[in-house]
Amino acid sequence: MSTLSTTTDSGRPADPEHAPIPRSRIIFASLVGTSIEFYDFYIYATAAISVFPLLFFPSASATGALLASLATFGVAFVARPVGSVLFGHYGDRIGRKATLLGSLLTMGIATVLIGLLPTYSQIGLWAPAMLAIMRFGQGLGLGGEWSGAALLATEYAEKGKRARAAMWPQLGAPIGFLFANGFFLLLAVAMGHDSTDPAHDGAFLTWGWRVPFLASAVIVALGVYVRVKLEETPVFARAVARGEKVKTPLKAVFRTSWRQLIQGTFIMLATYTLFYLFTTWILSYSIGAVEDGFLGIGYQDFLVLQLLAILFFAAFVPVSGSLADRFGRKPFLIVVTALILVFGLTFNAFLSPDVMGTGDGANMGLMLVFLIIGMTLMGLTFGVQSAILPELFPTNVRYTGSAIAYNVSSILGAAVAPFIAAWLASSYGVGWVGVYLSAMALLTLLALFSTKETRDLDLDTLDDDARVAA
Template identity: 75%
Template sequence: MATSLPDPSGPAATGRTDTPTIPRRRIIIASLVGTSIEFYDFYVYATAAISVFPLLFFPKGNEGAAVLASLATFGVAFVARPIGSVLFGHFGDRIGRKATLLGSLLTMGIATFLIGLLPTYQQIGVFAPALLAIMRFCQGLGLGGEWSGAALLTTETAAKGKRAWAAMWPQLGAPIGFFFANGLFLVLTLAFGHDSTKPLFDGPFLTWGWRLPFLLSIIIVAIGLYVRIKLEETPVFARAVARGEKVKAPIGVVFKRNWVQVVQGTFIMLATYGVFYLMTTWVLSYAIGSPAQGKLGIGYGNFLILQLIAILFFAAFVPVSGWLADRFGRRSTLLVITGLIIVFGFCFGLFLDRNAMGTGASANLGLMLLFLCVGMALMGLTFGPMSAVLPELFPTNTRYTGSGVAYNVSSILGAAITPFVADALVQSVGVGWVGIYLAFMGVLTFIALWFTRETRHRDLDTLEDEVATVAVATTSP
């Protein structure tokens, strides 16, 4: 369905900005708290997929095979995420953003809590990894619906000229969630004296301590629900409903009318996903893995401290990217940042080769910290504008579905297989090729950005330039 021009007397025609009836501060808090909880749940699993699940949920034997199997269950969520974006996107475009955001939060929270209750392989055999994969799938469904709703909540209520700045708030949920997920694991490993290089299967951490971050999620989910239940629908969505623009099957309309934008959005996000999951999930497995497996053998606790420091750079550069995207445009900003990601990819060997880094107690932790901080700074710069860029590609009546599908299909290409491929590359041809793999994803993103029009001045009601929309409306008879 084509998106019609708004009524000439409406806000878009007169040049007025969208003014939500609830305070903007509450909108910011609701989007930030919700995405922080969702990403916390998601990253708690990512951390455990390297440090806990290979030991407890898969048969004992080859260490490398157990890690790859654990990473495979980690990737299950990324298969679920596009399904979640279609499911929650359907309701988000049909009945509204608020109810869908509540549903996605509950889906993620309940699945995370249940992971903390699962029996291990030693208790129920192959059913343990099977149940783990099912819960991971449910996590993916929840996050698949969460991101789009939070992004639309902020973009569709943003002040004029400040849309990228408003949209960066839910993006901050990623570093916040990651910080608390890893921070809690660090506290637990220190409190229980867990050493990843010499794990004690009958020690308190592997016996029950690892479950605490999953079980605690139910409390913070309740907080998130309390914050979000007071929300109202966005004015952009309300006007679309008033104009009679709702469609029966948003996913069908997206692939009929906006398939080009889905492809563009998918590849625009590709390098962002690649750099993040290399800098978090894969690098954790490479850093703490056994030198006998071609890895570094850094202590788990020591590496978590480095990651927690680096994640601050991620958080610091998200607002910077929002300001840059409003000031210089989304396309120009992301083209420069993607170019830097490509260059960074070619530097992996200089940072991470074992001859340069060292292994075990002699590993150069300062060099590792530099590598992590550079990567996380680039992640903040590329991730920050995405919650403005992707929604701006789609009309209101399919925006939830369209932006969600692009975002989450990209997660399969850039995130689901990335830790698995990277680990295989290390074992076969060396760590430098992991960076080349990232550079390749960066090139694909650069091409997608090059052929995408600038969206900074688009009116979300019409997807036309805001100045042109006002001119047409005011000169019409």
């Protein structure tokens, strides 16, 4: 079994007090956690479109119920910056390993409890209130998970291969999505659920939707087992040995790295907007009733298309890591973001009901092409984010800084994206959803032009401000 070499990143000893750690363990530990976390996150996203509007948010109109459900979907993104501060503090104070365990358990417990919640018909308004609380818990856990997994990968990476190593936790997103939506698809098929004519007394809406949430307990246990066996990352261990820990990482990161916080937040903006348009909003637009202005495609049929397209997302994540190591983070992301901007201007040509068709007459081939293009761009832009965001910050505030940037961006680019897109599509037409994506891509381009290239950065190096903060 291959092991990590005794030198990492800058060529310094990896960890003189511990034997080399098998590379497969680092890969698996960084991948399994994000896969579980994103699985938990996406089963809620899927249920927010197909289940919760019917069971937790009764409304006079389908659009009203959908918007209410999407509002609770957005609650997690408000919680994520809180989680980034909480888990970032402990990640920079006590280490990456223990903090990653805490974030995983927080997310997993909240997800399992969602599967046990009574519905609106059983306890009234307490049902959506409790759902919102559990969604907040999911966001809290994910707020600390991604940054820790990214640091686990980058701080163990070999010199010149950091983006390729950092892409492993990024694969958790498509893997989690495949498992979450694949699970829902299998249940819908097995239980005969039809989203265009849902049976409230059918097995799927009665109890079947709960199964993916409850199953999370098993895979969370697996993630905890894997992460318990980890050692602390060598970069963090060396920083501790040099006495570079800070007492209050939040205060230190705002004092020494506020520019990087702003840059990192907007670097992620187009990525977040693209992904949640293509996983959450597009589902609601595609399976919604034709009389309400949607496409009326069957839930099961559309999920098959999404699952096929997500394979392109997964395939292009490692491509992104390799290209970013070869050409640099900044030039590579500038090209990909420019492509996202142009793609946003084509939405009307793909998704207009006059072009796409509706119901049984919908052009499923055209929809698949649209989804594949979006998911390919998503893989290219997402794969390198776990390298560039940690590289913006010094070791003693890296967990906090990268987590805050990542999760504040989630509010600006993900929490509101499905809600804004649903409103734009119903009020002005689907083409304006693409304009919205292009505008977010333009902001990301401006952030990228303002940053320095970080490919050859030594992760062990602190600038003068960071040393003062230590």
